[in-house]
Amino acid sequence: MIASMEYVEILDHSEELGKMILHSDVMESYENSRKALQEDKKAQQLIKAFIDIKDQYEDVQRFGRYHPDYNQIMKAVRSTKREMDMNDKVAAFKIAERNLQKLLDEISQLVAISASEQIKAPKDGAALSDGGCGCGSGSGGCGCQAS
Template sequence: MLATSERVELLEHAEQLAQMVLESDIVEQYQICLYKMQTNKETQEKINRFVNLKDLYEEVQRFGKYHPDYKRVMSQIREYKREMDLDPHVAEFKLAENDLQGLLDEISMQVGGAVSKHIKVPTGNPFFQTDSHSAGCGGGGSCSCSA
């Protein structure tokens, strides 16, 4: 691949766009929430307790309801997940993460649409998937393939 002045200019614009995203309020809020979540002792205890139980959960899943600890593990995993998800720092982080993902999805749609209205941009968000911006084979049959 040859480095033409057009490619270099395109890469410079991409770097400028990335820098603008990094300097945005959304990324700043994401980093603040991530820091709060990672430094709060109680939040980390909830996350670690859930992660440690996940290993046992995966073992129980291999045997299903025939595993001797099936009911206990299934009940505990739901309880620990609920505790973790209801933690204010985890909840705030997830909201910030969704906001950042939304920004990145919007940028992807803008860039893809600037190239062609037929560009398929996998956003993972049904809000952005229209007929002209379908997700292809993973978009629920909108690509009309026979797969």
Template sequence: MFATYQTIEVLDLADELAEMINQSEAMSEYHSAKRQLMTTPVTQEKIKAFATMKERFDEVQRFGRYHPEYKEINRETRRLKRELDMDEVIMTFRQAEMGVQSLLDQVGILIGESVSEQVKVPVGNPFFEGKRRHGGGCSTGGGCGCSVG
């Protein structure tokens, strides 16, 4: 492939965009939340306990309800999962993750629409699906009310 001036310019602009995303408030919050997640001993203990129980659950799952410890391990796994979900540090981390995902979805949609309205951009947030003329996943040929271009 030969590098043309346009190709180099697009690559430079892509690098600028990546740097802007890395310097964004959403990314800063994400890194802060991740650092907090990795350095909070109580949260790390909960994660390790859940991972261990999840391994036991996977072993028991092979036999299903017929395994003698199925109910107890299933119940304990769900309890530990709830504990993880309710942990303040983990909730903050997940919110920060969603913030970064939202930013990336917005950028992807803007880039896709700048190329063409018919470009389908996969997004991780259903909120953005409605912002597009066609989200790219109805597979009904326009039966959902989208305009299939």
């Protein structure tokens, strides 16, 4: 019975922590920048152009330098990404995204350490595995090879 009461108490505290995060200034900034990004037609065009060229990049990567369009696609990927990253709405969103990730990482660290020093938690936006790049691209998949 004690274990179930402790479990209920932990759930209550975690729910309270979740509400605090959802109502934080960091989350509000993230939501505002995400909404502004979604409503900006120019930013959405730049993101779509980057996703389209990234698909071509992935096709080229299968053959590497031996692909006839390798140099052209590599230049196009870099210039399209640079143009997208220079957009004010995209840049503001990436900053807000990094700030939210930092807050969540700090909370994860505190929760993990409070349970045991041996528990691993995400740090600096990186995945727990050593293979994580931590690029923070926010594109739904890691695009660090393309950057």
